[in-house]
Amino acid sequence: MLSRLNLAVRPCVYVCRCVHTKEKGKPLMLSPRTNKGMAFTLRERQILGLHGLLPPKIETQDIQALRFKNHIERVQDPLMKYVYVMGILERNEKLFYRILIDNVEELLPIVYTPTVGLACLQYGHIFRRPRGLFISILDKGHIKSILDNWPETDVKAVVVTDGERILGLGDLGVYGMGIPVGKLTLYTTCAGIDPRVCLPVCIDVGTDNENLLQDPFYMGLYQKRDRSQRYDELLDEFMEAVITKYGRNTLIQFEDFGNANALRLLKKYQERYCTFNDDIQGTAAVALAGLMSAQRLIHKPITEHKYLFLGAGEDRPEPLDGYQKAYAHPAPDQMGNTFLDAVHVLQPTAIIGVAGAGRLFTEEVIRSMGSINERPIIFALSNPTDKAECTAADAYTLTEGRCLFASGSPFHPVTLPDGRVFHPGQGNNAYIFPGVALAVMLIGVRSISDHVFLEAAKALAKQVTDAELSKGCLYPPLAKIQEVSVKTAVEITEYLYENNMASEFPEPQDKKEFFLSKMWKTDYESFLPDIYDWPKSATKIPNL
The missing domain is CATH 3.40.50.10380 (Malic enzyme, N-terminal domain)
Structure with missing residues (x-):
């Protein structure tokens, strides 16, 4: 009789022991990692001590x-x-x-x-x-x-x-x-x-x-x-x-x-x-990707453009750093003291704002860029929005829709009087650093060279379609950002393995599938281990 009793009740004792070794009750709802709100199932509520602590409705996510x-x-x-x-x-x-x-x-x-x-x-x-x-x-x-x-x-x-x-x-x-x-x-x-x-x-x-x-x-x-x-x-x-x-x-x-x-x-x-600075490398990569996209419309290599920067990364009185001096040039004698003077004298094909000092791409500056160039490149990259060098509306309107525009902060689509609609591209670092992180974290990189960000820029530019370019967008839609990050990670990973910079082996053959299989999901998970399925197949305890 004793052996039969032990066999009969052992499953129930095991179930109770599992319940008490797991977090139960209100703490499950207080932790953002475990809280599902009203999506806790009836079975979870009963077994985990949540029944009555929530309204009776079971909701979906x-x-x-x-x-x-x-x-x-x-x-x-x-x-x-x-x-x-x-x-x-x-x-x-x-x-x-x-x-x-x-x-x-x-x-x-x-x-x-x-x-x-x-x-x-x-x-x-x-x-x-x-x-x-x-x-x-x-x-x-x-x-x-x-x-x-x-x-x-x-x-x-x-x-x-x-x-x-x-x-x-x-x-x-x-x-x-x-x-x-x-x-x-x-x-x-x-x-x-x-x-x-x-x-x-x-x-x-x-x-x-x-x-x-x-x-x-x-x-x-x-x-x-x-x-x-x-x-x-x-x-x-x-x-x-x-x-x-x-x-x-x-x-x-x-x-x-x-x-x-x-x-x-x-x-x-x-x-x-294994480190990088997003303000330096990420910003440079996303700006470079925008220029690579622009060259597809202008049909002129980026090496043949003349770039005029407004600001040197932040507005400050100190002298230029050593790495900046290589790109600085003495001002011509005839040039005045304003940015507009610089545009008139230097005749740039692209102006890039990184001063963080507000609307310094004035109406006169934008009109001048439009008169100098058939397709002027205007990048107002300072953040947040009120620090941007100009608005998207100003850039498109004052150049009659001919400019190639990108900004650091988002701007709404711009409709011109003739009905054309432009979707300004946001040179957002989010196009770069998540894909870089995904690659280096899963491939086991010990240090991150600048070439990784060059590969990221090239990968991002390749993902802009001709249709998106025709709407004035130099970057893919943000709605596709996970797809963009995975494709960027794949391109970076190819580079890392080719240059013996990866430490994760064997090398994934289908790299896209590899990254997709590792991505975290937002679906709710069950808190009940398989043991809780036992009563479904055994509707009652065997007779003693």
């Missing part, structure tokens, strides 16, 4: 996404849209990314440029809960233990900023954390990289922004920026702590470091770590 869409359409203020959208990330991670992927053209300007700049300016005022890891100069000597506090142990990608040059907004200190958070949401949205392997980091060494030092809501150190040797020692310790904990191939992306440190740190770390 489709209905949840529709509820979001109905609500966001009623929110007009961009900052409030940002708060609402990021609030979903804090509650339900899979729903957040499902919404972002389905509405990428509408929502990318909210979670990234330009609205993320406004969110950084107001970071302490709209703060809900912290995201990412904050490391201050006071933590020097203890960074490894701080990394140990991060709950995820399998980190493969880190995006780090010190907040000194946030977009075109300047020194925002720890308020700049919105940038690493935003960049990593694009890792997942644009390239399907699992958010669990992504870590946003803000390095706080103080701020020289007097307004923030007087702001009661500021959340960082109330001190001037530490520009001593301790800064370099802190960064060195950080880099070593990351690879010690997570591995030598961990990708570390630098974002929005100031002019004094950005290029210097890139040169210092580029060959020692």
Whole structure:
């Protein structure tokens, strides 16, 4: 009898033991990683202790996404849209990314440029809960233990900023954390990289922004920026702590470091770590891709163009850096003091704005470019929108639709009086860095050369169709961003293997399928292991 009893009840005892070794009840709904809202099935609710904690309706993710869409359409203020959208990330991670992927053209300007700049300016005022890891100069000597506090142990990608040059907004200190958070949401949205392997980091060494030092809501150190040797020692310790904990191939992306440190740190770390600076390499690659697309319409190699830059990467009084001097030329004696004078005298075929100082491509400048060139190239690349050198409407209208235009921030389509409609291309780094990250993370790259970004630029330009070019768009539609990232990753991977820079073997034969198979999915998963299927086949416990 005893043996028969043991055989009869053992399955039930095993089921109960499984339930108590898993997270149960309200904590499942409080964690954005596990929360499914009203999409928890009846069986999950009963077994995981959720029954009664939710309304009785079982919803699909489709209905949840529709509820979001109905609500966001009623929110007009961009900052409030940002708060609402990021609030979903804090509650339900899979729903957040499902919404972002389905509405990428509408929502990318909210979670990234330009609205993320406004969110950084107001970071302490709209703060809900912290995201990412904050490391201050006071933590020097203890960074490894701080990394140990991060709950995820399998980190493969880190995006780090010190907040000194946030977009075109300047020194925002720890308020700049919105940038690493935003960049990593694009890792997942644009390239399907699992958010669990992504870590946003803000390095706080103080701020020289007097307004923030007087702001009661500021959340960082109330001190001037530490520009001593301790800064370099802190960064060195950080880099070593990351690879010690997570591995030598961990990708570390630098974002929005100031002019004094950005290029210097890139040169210092580029060959020692798997790292890149998106403001330097990503921006250059996306701009180059736009020029490659433009040459298909002009039928003139980019090497034969004359480029006139407005600004040298950011507006500042310091002399040009060494790497910039190679591209600078003495001004002709007859040239005046304005940018318009430079256009008249130098007769450029392309003007590229990177000054971050607002509408400096004036009506006279744009008209002059149109009179000099049949198809003038006008790139207004400064961010956010109010820092752009001109609007898309100005560029197309004042050149009668003949210009080839790209911007750093998004602009709406432009309709000319004759009925022609142009879709301005956004030279968005999101076309570049997610594909680069996807390739180097999965192929096991120890260091990232500048050639990787050249390959990325060529891969991006190849994906612009003739039909898209005819509408004035120098980049593929953002709606195709995941497809763009995968194709870019494939081209980069071909280059990495051909040049013995990959460490993942055997080499995938079908690289596109390889990347697609690794991409994170937004579908909800069941929390119940197979053991919970037992009662379906055994409707009752056997008689004793």
